Amino acid sequence: MTETYRDIAVESRVRLSRNLGNYPFPARLGAKRAEEIVEKLKSKAENAGLAVRVFRDQDKDELRALAEEEIGSADFTASKLPRALFTGENVSVMVNENDHVRIQTVSAGLSLEESYEKAKEMDEKLLGDETIAFDERLGYVTSSPTGLGTALRASVTLHLPALGESGRIDRVMLDADRLGVTIRGFLGEGSSAVGGLYTVTNRTTLGVSEEEILKRIGEVAEKLIEKERELRAKGLAQNEIRLTDRVRRAAAILKNAYVIGYNEAMLLLSDYRMGVSLGLVEGDYAKMNDLIRAVQPAVVWNGCEDKSELARDRRRAEIVTAALA
Amino acid sequence: MCDKCGKRPATTIIRKNINGKYSEYALCSECAAEEQIFSDFRELVPAFFSLPEWESSRETVCPFCGATAREVRRTGRAGCAECYKTFDYLFDPYIARIHGDVNHAGTIPVSASEEITRRKKIRELREKLKEAVEKEEYENAATMRDELRSLEKLENGTKEDA
Numbered sequence: 001m002t003e004t005y006r007d008i009a010v011e012s013r014v015r016l017s018r019n020l021g022n023y024p025f026p027a028r029l030g031a032k033r034a035e036e037i038v039e040k041l042k043s044k045a046e047n048a049g050l051a052v053r054v055f056r057d058q059d060k061d062e063l064r065a066l067a068e069e070e071i072g073s074a075d076f077t078a079s080k081l082p083r084a085l086f087t088g089e090n091v092s093v094m095v096n097e098n099d100h101v102r103i104q105t106v107s108a109g110l111s112l113e114e115s116y117e118k119a120k121e122m123d124e125k126l127l128g129d130e131t132i133a134f135d136e137r138l139g140y141v142t143s144s145p146t147g148l149g150t151a152l153r154a155s156v157t158l159h160l161p162a163l164g165e166s167g168r169i170d171r172v173m174l175d176a177d178r179l180g181v182t183i184r185g186f187l188g189e190g191s192s193a194v195g196g197l198y199t200v201t202n203r204t205t206l207g208v209s210e211e212e213i214l215k216r217i218g219e220v221a222e223k224l225i226e227k228e229r230e231l232r233a234k235g236l237a238q239n240e241i242r243l244t245d246r247v248r249r250a251a252a253i254l255k256n257a258y259v260i261g262y263n264e265a266m267l268l269l270s271d272y273r274m275g276v277s278l279g280l281v282e283g284d285y286a287k288m289n290d291l292i293r294a295v296q297p298a299v300v301w302n303g304c305e306d307k308s309e310l311a312r313d314r315r316r317a318e319i320v321t322a323a324l325a
Numbered sequence: 326m327c328d329k330c331g332k333r334p335a336t337t338i339i340r341k342n343i344n345g346k347y348s349e350y351a352l353c354s355e356c357a358a359e360e361q362i363f364s365d366f367r368e369l370v371p372a373f374f375s376l377p378e379w380e381s382s383r384e385t386v387c388p389f390c391g392a393t394a395r396e397v398r399r400t401g402r403a404g405c406a407e408c409y410k411t412f413d414y415l416f417d418p419y420i421a422r423i424h425g426d427v428n429h430a431g432t433i434p435v436s437a438s439e440e441i442t443r444r445k446k447i448r449e450l451r452e453k454l455k456e457a458v459e460k461e462e463y464e465n466a467a468t469m470r471d472e473l474r475s476l477e478k479l480e481n482g483t484k485e486d487a
Contacts, residue, residue, distance in 0.1 A: 019406065021436070024390035028404040098402070124435075132434040133406040136441050138420075139429030141406040145420050150431035206420065207427025 004109030006285050007277035008225045010157040010197065010292065013070070013106045014115040016123055017099040017142045017151040021131035025143040026081055026096045034081040034096050041095055041126060042084065048125040050086040050093065065302035068187070069293050070104070073097060090115075091122055098143050099151075101127065108286065110221055112154050112214045139206060149206030154214050156221045157186060161196030161270050162231035163224065169198070172224065180204035181220050187296075195266035196274075197292070200224065236278055247275025251283070255324045259310065260317040265295045287323055294319050327351065351395070387411040440480075447476050 019025060023033055038054055045052050055063070066072030071087065076097045083096035094102040103126070105118040133141040140151035147153070163169050173183045182203045185193030200221050202213045236243055250271035253260075260268075269291055276283035293299060300316045301307065327333050328351050385394040388411065392404030397412050401419075409416050433445055450473045457466040 021406070024392075024405040025403065027400070027402060028390045028392055128435055131436045134434050134437050134441075135406065135409065135429070136444070137428050138409060139431055140434070141403075141409065143402045143404075145401070145403070145409075145416055146423055148420065149424065149429050152431070204424045206424035207430055209431045212430075 004111050005222075005225050006109040008159050008228050009110035009221065010159055010289050011106050011108055012110055012112045012115050013104060013153075013155045013157075014112065014119045015153040015155075016103045016119045017140065017147050018101040018103070018123065018127055019133040019141060019143070020100050020127075021133045023100065026079070026083075026098060026100065027143060029081060029096070031082055034083065037100055038082050038084045038095055040130075041086075041101070044126050045084075045086040045093065048086075048088070048122065050088040050091070053085045053087075054082065055084065056082050061298070061302050064298040065296075068296040068298045070106075070187075086126075091118060093122065093126065099147075108289065110156055110218065110225070112156065112218055116152075116154070116210065116214055147205050149204075150208065150210050150213060152205055152210055152213055153201055154217045155199050155201035156217060157197060157199050158221060158224055158228070159196055159270065159273055160198050160224060160228045161274055162235060163228050164193060164196045164198070166231055168227075172227075176200070176220050177203070179216060179220065180208070181216060183220075183224075186292075194263060195270040195292070197266075197270070198224075232274065232278060243278070244275075244280050247271050247278070247280050251275065251281045251324075254320050257317045257320065259313045260295075260320060261313050262295060262297050262300075262316070265316060265320060266292075269295070283324075291320060291323050294323070351398075385411065443476055443480060447473065447480065450476070 020037065023029060023037065026034065042052050060077060063072050063077035067074055067077055071092045072085065076083065076094050081096050086093040090107060091105045103119050103122050105115040107114045135141055139149035142148055142151050160169065176183050180203045181200060183198055183200050186197030186199055200217055202217055250268040254268050254272055269288060272281065272283060273288050275281040295316050300312050304312055304315050387404055387408045389407035390405035392408055394412060397403065397408060397415055403409055433441060450469055454466055454469045454473060457469060
């Protein structure tokens with residue numbers, strides 16, 4: 001097994017978009033045919049061992065939370081069509097988002113091949129005997145021209161607090177862009193990512209093979225990881241006492257806070273995670289990765305009866321302290 | 326052409342909300358600027374695709390899904406796979422801008438036609454054959470060459486039939 005860089009790489013994701021031939025894309029599909037597609041794929045999902053949920057009436061709060069967990073999406077939340085969500089271990093499938101089918105897989109650390117294999121397997125299980133919208137020149141045909149070709153988005157979420165604080169990330173972003181690779185703040189935020197989290201993803205999907213895309217993202221990620229490790233080591237050598245204090249305080253607050261806001265939670269999680277990677281505090285990467293999702297605003301909001309800000313921040317502190325106890 | 330002056334090419338789509346009903350106008354930059362001064366209920370969005378000058382009638386409609394050129398320009402998306410052919414004059418320059426002037430190079434679905442699958446196989450075999458020759462793996466290359474020949478024969482056969 002190749003190194004997955006769990007100290008810095010949070011997770012790897014692969015998204016595959018597919019459309020059925022002989023149907024318009026969801027934007028022009030209409031409720032009746034949308035329902036037909038949901039029905040057609042439902043039994044296949046069940047056979048593949050996935051949990052099936054069909055959305056007709058909107059439960060926007062829950063859909064917003066699912067969007068933050070990157071199981072759903074903003075467009076999936078906004079849609080008025082009959083649509084479905086299939087979920088399994090580290091895999092989720094949206095039916096009738098912008099395309100008929102969007103398969104998404106996730107794996108820990110830098111492990112794009114693992115995610116891709118799983119996505120491919122799901123593609124075969126769900127759509128192996130369907131006619132797929134495909135064009136020899138354009139590849140898999142998607143509703144947006146940005147996704148044509150392989151219709152594959154591969155992404156790695158990296159924890160780069162030292163690179164972020166050093167201000168060098170902006171230059172790296174420009175360099176990566178030339179390779180058809182985009183680096184952006186986690187969950188679509190700009191270059192100043194909250195909690196030092198960045199996502200590296202492919203901008204181009206046409207004219208490159210799946211393997212090339214995975215390789216390219218992997219290479220950019222590895223370069224960033226190397227740079228981040230270097231900066232951390234340098235920081236540690238220069239400022240061990242201050243750095244130790246900083247990460248220990250972060251761990252202490254996370255484990256004891258009674259009320260905690262989103263930004264504070266993300267910043268402290270970032271410090272804590274870095275502390276673990278430098279061997280300055282004890283901690284578990286998997287738990288911290290889960291917490292990144294669990295503290296997101298709509299996720300906390302969705303599990304909260306009282307919708308006041310204070311009640312939400314109290315709930316967030318409960319989630320964090322329970323996870324780290 | 327601009328919906329207002331009818332003289333200059335349209336570059337901007339103006340979306341107006343009048344009593345809750347949206348209507349859209351394709352305007353040139355000058356008329357758009359004027360519109361912005363005089364109207365309060367408008368959203369200025371840059372046109373996703375600029376309009377080619379020859380497209381004077383905006384009646385192009387996709388025969389499969391019914392999407393109009395106007396819709397495609399506004400959303401930047403296709404309504405169905407056929408739209409990429411119907412509106413190729415809108416999509417092709419845009420696709421080239423995003424991805425470069427390239428063709429699909431990835432996997433193909435099981436449902437792809439026999440011809441597409443065969444042509445992909447031929448392309449791959451040619452690559453592999455070249456590699457084998459460079460590496461002086463002649464036995465390997467000979468097998469590949471035979472396979473390639475029979476595939477090419479089939480390919481030419483279907484061309485003659487057509």
